[in-house]
Amino acid sequence: MKIQLHSLLLAILILSCGFPTLSLTENTSTQKKGSIEKTSATTEQIAATVNGAKITLTEVENELKQRPEYAMYLTMEDQKPEVLSRLKLSSLNKLIGRALLIEVASKNFSGSTEKLNNDFAKIIEQSGGEQRVRQMLQNSEISFEKFKTETLNDLKIQYYLQTSINPKFDISEDDIKKYYEINKKQLVQPESFKLKHILVKFKSPKPSASDEKNALEKAKKLKEMLDPNGTNFSEIAKQHSDCPSAERGGDLGVVAAGTTVPEFELGVRALQPNQISDPVRTEYGYHIIRLSEKIPAKEFDFNEAKPRVIAALRSLKQNEAIQKKVEELRAAADIKILIK
Numbered sequence: 001m002k003i004q005l006h007s008l009l010l011a012i013l014i015l016s017c018g019f020p021t022l023s024l025t026e027n028t029s030t031q032k033k034g035s036i037e038k039t040s041a042t043t044e045q046i047a048a049t050v051n052g053a054k055i056t057l058t059e060v061e062n063e064l065k066q067r068p069e070y071a072m073y074l075t076m077e078d079q080k081p082e083v084l085s086r087l088k089l090s091s092l093n094k095l096i097g098r099a100l101l102i103e104v105a106s107k108n109f110s111g112s113t114e115k116l117n118n119d120f121a122k123i124i125e126q127s128g129g130e131q132r133v134r135q136m137l138q139n140s141e142i143s144f145e146k147f148k149t150e151t152l153n154d155l156k157i158q159y160y161l162q163t164s165i166n167p168k169f170d171i172s173e174d175d176i177k178k179y180y181e182i183n184k185k186q187l188v189q190p191e192s193f194k195l196k197h198i199l200v201k202f203k204s205p206k207p208s209a210s211d212e213k214n215a216l217e218k219a220k221k222l223k224e225m226l227d228p229n230g231t232n233f234s235e236i237a238k239q240h241s242d243c244p245s246a247e248r249g250g251d252l253g254v255v256a257a258g259t260t261v262p263e264f265e266l267g268v269r270a271l272q273p274n275q276i277s278d279p280v281r282t283e284y285g286y287h288i289i290r291l292s293e294k295i296p297a298k299e300f301d302f303n304e305a306k307p308r309v310i311a312a313l314r315s316l317k318q319n320e321a322i323q324k325k326v327e328e329l330r331a332a333a334d335i336k337i338l339i340k
Helices: 007-012 057-065 068-075 081-108 113-126 130-137 144-164 173-183 209-225 233-240 244-248 262-269 302-332
Strands: 045-050 053-056 192-201 251-256 280-282 285-295 335-337
Touching: 045 057, 045 081, 053 057, 053 081, 057 081, 068 081, 081 144, 081 302, 081 335, 113 144, 130 144, 173 302, 192 209, 192 233, 192 244, 209 233, 209 285, 233 244, 244 251, 262 280, 262 285
Parallel strands: none
Antiparallel strands: 045 053, 045 335, 192 251, 192 285, 280 285
């Protein structure tokens, strides 16, 4: 079973995962509200407590930043405070649901610490190793230690769902066919690109003018070292790229449209197969991109789509079961909301 992390962690580490996202109930009917509490040790603002466990305001704000509704709110000319308050409360309620699942999953966990640590090690390996994970965490407010704690909690939730919820699902052939007929226009293989790249990374998330200049000059020199047809691209990438893909000769594999930063995708779309780009600037640094192949979008037939349909139906059923379980846990929980 592959693993999918929640909210901010998922945004930081895009793992090769298939575990459905936790869709948590956001009912607030049994909660108490009050002023924001601060802990004496760290002055960290506490947004809520769930059976004594604390949820910080920083965690709520990090969750909020991952919501599409918040991105839309930031584009509004009339940013009403009550809209932001609702979005914050909704984000908090998602964290409350997760805290309840962590609690019940921990109580029912019958595995070993060794198994947890082994599965965590697999996640790190899938993500390119600990050094790469630490590099990706640098621009966030999450330490590696916090990342590990949250990931171990997610693993416990996964084990709990596998044993307590997943076995109850029954998906019939009729369910699969019905879902396919209704959604076949959306069941497509997206346009994608087979790529290699060389990255000259900025020295800091906010590069100085000198850093910008040096990175661009180095990228231009590397471009000059490349054969026009790219026969030595892998060799140059292995020697000079700052991306973990360097060990694979800069090979990024097949990348779906819409999954990279916009500047990178614009650079890709400007190329024809076997062409090499001039240096392309993104927030990470300057990239030299080689496009090997453009793969057009296509609709899947029923047999091709069937595994995806089963996964989608399983996710829907799982989310319904999770919501029901969280509602049951909330009804019996001592939840105090400390923000308005």
